[in-house]
Amino acid sequence: MGALADLFAGTAPGAGGIKILAPGAALLRGFVQASLPALLQEIEHVAKAAPFRRMVTPGGYAMSVAMTNCGEAGWITDLGGYRYGATDPQSGRPWPAMPPMFRALAAGAAKAAGFDGFEPDACLINRYEAGAKLSLHQDKDERDFSQPIVSVSLGLPAVFLFGGEERRQKPARLRLESGDVVVWGGPSRHRYHGIDPLAPGSDPLTGPYRYNLTLRKAL
Numbered sequence: 001m002g003a004l005a006d007l008f009a010g011t012a013p014g015a016g017g018i019k020i021l022a023p024g025a026a027l028l029r030g031f032v033q034a035s036l037p038a039l040l041q042e043i044e045h046v047a048k049a050a051p052f053r054r055m056v057t058p059g060g061y062a063m064s065v066a067m068t069n070c071g072e073a074g075w076i077t078d079l080g081g082y083r084y085g086a087t088d089p090q091s092g093r094p095w096p097a098m099p100p101m102f103r104a105l106a107a108g109a110a111k112a113a114g115f116d117g118f119e120p121d122a123c124l125i126n127r128y129e130a131g132a133k134l135s136l137h138q139d140k141d142e143r144d145f146s147q148p149i150v151s152v153s154l155g156l157p158a159v160f161l162f163g164g165e166e167r168r169q170k171p172a173r174l175r176l177e178s179g180d181v182v183v184w185g186g187p188s189r190h191r192y193h194g195i196d197p198l199a200p201g202s203d204p205l206t207g208p209y210r211y212n213l214t215l216r217k218a219l
């Protein structure tokens, strides 16, 4: 509980407070605020080796969100389905290594939300431009559902939809700002979630984009 107490005391880096969304789910406002420029540099470094691309769903539609990955495994979708793979299908090379800072911030955020010992091995990097969205879905391609999802927001704000375990349950709508982190695991691990179409804008750091890091223990 040390990190949680720090957050309430405002002593954690960039702490903006913690909002419990549901059992096992928390929004950590401004948790990575102080690290935003460094995080963006790491994203740009990853994207040099593994460029952002709009992947195709199993149904044959190009996603509006552009994606890349770093870590031992990367999340991919194509006509063959959704899965994790060790290599970038575009280059045939392994995904770029996960920057140590990503691991550290994810472990710290997970701990603050009550999940000790989180060791992500996969980081999906989403890039949204105006109009891009992510329909309600569950994260369920990972092997170990005892481990949470840690989701980091950078750049333009977005409306995060956070629903229940069934698609028909009406989702809560939460505005996510640059530097916010959402963690969901335990009893919330299979909640539906998504992102409303991004409003156009210009962020001082990321310009016309919103980036999202989704850190997972996939293998």
Ligand code: SIN
Residues within 6 Å of the ligand: 124, 126, 134, 151, 160, 193, 194, 195, 212, 214
């Ligand atoms: C995701 O569900 O993979 C991303 C959510 C987000 O962009 O905040």
Ligand code: FE2
Residues within 6 Å of the ligand: 137, 138, 139, 193, 214
């Ligand atoms: Fe997701």
